[in-house]
Amino acid sequence: xxxxxIDIVRYSRQLPLLxxxxxxxxxGSRVAVVGLGGLGSLISxxxxxxxxxxxxxxxxxxxxxxxxxxxxxxxxxxxGRPKARAAAERIAxxxxxxxxxxxxxxxxxxNAEEVLEGADIIMDGLDEWRSRLVLDQYAWEKGKTLVHGAxxxxxxxxxxxxxxxxxxxxxxxxxxxxxxxxxxxxAPTVGIVASIEVMEALKVxxxxxxxxxxxxxxxxxxxxxIDEIALKHMSCEECRSRIR
Ligand SMILES: [Zn+2]
Numbered sequence: 693x694x695x696x697x698i699d700i701v702r703y704s705r706q707l708p709l710l711x712x713x714x715x716x717x718x719x720g721s722r723v724a725v726v727g728l729g730g731l732g733s734l735i736s737x738x739x740x741x742x743x744x745x746x747x748x749x750x751x752x753x754x755x756x757x758x759x760x761x762x763x764x765x766x767x768x769x770x771x772g773r774p775k776a777r778a779a780a781e782r783i784a785x786x787x788x789x790x791x792x793x794x795x796x797x798x799x800x801x802x803n804a805e806e807v808l809e810g811a812d813i814i815m816d817g818l819d820e821w822r823s824r825l826v827l828d829q830y831a832w833e834k835g836k837t838l839v840h841g842a843x844x845x846x847x848x849x850x851x852x853x854x855x856x857x858x859x860x861x862x863x864x865x866x867x868x869x870x871x872x873x874x875x876x877x878x879a880p881t882v883g884i885v886a887s888i889e890v891m892e893a894l895k896v897x898x899x900x901x902x903x904x905x906x907x908x909x910x911x912x913x914x915x916x917x918i919d920e921i922a923l924k925h926m927s928c929e930e931c932r933s934r935i936r
Contacts, residue, residue, distance in 0.1 A: 693720065699789070703743055714898040715743060721897045724748040724811035726799050726827060728775040730882035731841055731889065732817030733765035738890040739790075739815075740783045744897070746791040747783060748811050751775040752798040762879035799823055804830040813893050816840045817886075821868030828853065828861035832928075837896050840864075841889040845875055848885030848911040851904050851923070852892050858905040859923055863931040881913045888918075 693716050721744050725736045728751035755770040770778040776794040795807045818824050831838040838853040895901040908921040
């Protein structure tokens with residue numbers, strides 16, 4: 693595989709950093725974005741802009757007016773349309789070189805294989821833990837990389853999970869936080885967390901830098917601060933038995 697003339701122009705500002713080899717690795721990468729809300733909006737736009745070869749866009753919901761304060765994939769004219777469909781169109785308009793597959797579904801244990809099989813990396817754009825742990829279980833079993841991210845109020849967190857390199861997500865969150873109603877969120881917090889998630893995926897895809905395995909990146913946008921918490925790497929036998 694080599695870069696053609698259009699690739700060389702489109703990606704010219706990142707090629708000095710990634711090299712042709714790094715760009716070719718991006719073009720050959722397949723990434724699923726699960727949840728196309730605030731996090732998933734920026735994640736999918738940035739992955740498409742970077743030139744990831746294939747994006748799998750997954751969300752069961754329709755666009756609502758209350759989404760538009762942060763979900764920058766969508767326009768006011770998209771209200772009422774399935775997010776997965778509107779997202780696929782927006783991504784195709786941004787970068788027609790990206791292959792897009794979309795699912796208007798929630799990821800469950802039953803359909804995880806069907807919708808996620810084609811992805812090497814799974815991006816967490818969710819806002820609830822039950823589905824997150826489905827992604828965690830599936831990624832762990834298949835040896836795929838899961839980039840976890842969560843954002844609420846002015847806070848957020850990111851980590852990268854991969855069997856053999858880190859703990860699973862169930863280790864990190866033995867008791868998933870109770871789901872409560874929305875306590876509010878502003879676009880920049882979501883943007884910071886989504887950007888960190890994409891940076892982590894970029895490092896995994898290109899081999900550049902150090903992905904946040906066994907590290908929890910914690911954001912407090914009001915201070916402003918990004919901190920890193922070291923996570924002890926365990927065998928995961930205990931958490932796996934707890935899940936089963
Ligand atoms: Zn574990």
